[in-house]
Amino acid sequence: MLEFALAAFFLVITPGPGVLSTAGVGSAFGYRAGLAYVAGLFVGNFTVALLVITGVAAVVFAVDGLRQILLFASVAYLCYMAARIAFAGARIGFIEAQSKPGFWNGFALQPINPKAYVVSTTLFSGFAFLPDALWAETAIKLVIFNALWIPIHLLWLWAGVTLRRMDLHAHVQRAINIVMALAMLAVVGLALLAG
Numbered sequence: 001m002l003e004f005a006l007a008a009f010f011l012v013i014t015p016g017p018g019v020l021s022t023a024g025v026g027s028a029f030g031y032r033a034g035l036a037y038v039a040g041l042f043v044g045n046f047t048v049a050l051l052v053i054t055g056v057a058a059v060v061f062a063v064d065g066l067r068q069i070l071l072f073a074s075v076a077y078l079c080y081m082a083a084r085i086a087f088a089g090a091r092i093g094f095i096e097a098q099s100k101p102g103f104w105n106g107f108a109l110q111p112i113n114p115k116a117y118v119v120s121t122t123l124f125s126g127f128a129f130l131p132d133a134l135w136a137e138t139a140i141k142l143v144i145f146n147a148l149w150i151p152i153h154l155l156w157l158w159a160g161v162t163l164r165r166m167d168l169h170a171h172v173q174r175a176i177n178i179v180m181a182l183a184m185l186a187v188v189g190l191a192l193l194a195g
Contacts, residue, residue, distance in 0.1 A: 026160025040106025
């Protein structure tokens with residue numbers, strides 16, 4: 001169970017579309033919009049986890065044409081995000097939006113987020129600790145996973161709001177942008193490996 005919790009922690013805290021966009025919403029719009037966005041991400045992530053646990057995701061991804069379309073859409077979106085971050089100049093370029101994103105924006109991200117599927121598949125198909133009680137193990141995993149997922153995303157939201165309030169030197173801001181872009185490209189790599 002400890003191995004599962006550690007794996008969940010490291011898989012969730014690493015930069016991906018969910019946490020990066022959470023920080024972006026926080027930096028652009030503050031806590032209120034950010035909390036609505038995180039609530040949408042949470043429901044969307046829980047939906048993806050259920051799709052993986054029940055095998056629906058495996059059935060959908062078994063359709064070659066559909067799988068390739070979804071993979072292309074995900075990779076294109078993630079590359080777009082990485083480019084926006086890398087070329088944001090001296091600003092903190094997590095995400096730039098014209099209107100306040102909310103619950104539905106967060107919810108809509110997760111079904112096209114390859115990291116959500118990779119994390120759920122890794123966690124719920126591995127790390128068995130109650131082999132004779134699969135449903136109990138799955139329920140415990142869901143509780144542990146969400147007990148880590150919620151505070152980690154709130155931490156990223158806080159980081160975004162905090163960066164909004166800081167007056168960072170242009171070199172530091174550019175370095176942050178480049179690191180965030182590289183993290184997004186790593187997620188693109190994971191998507192391609194999983195595909």
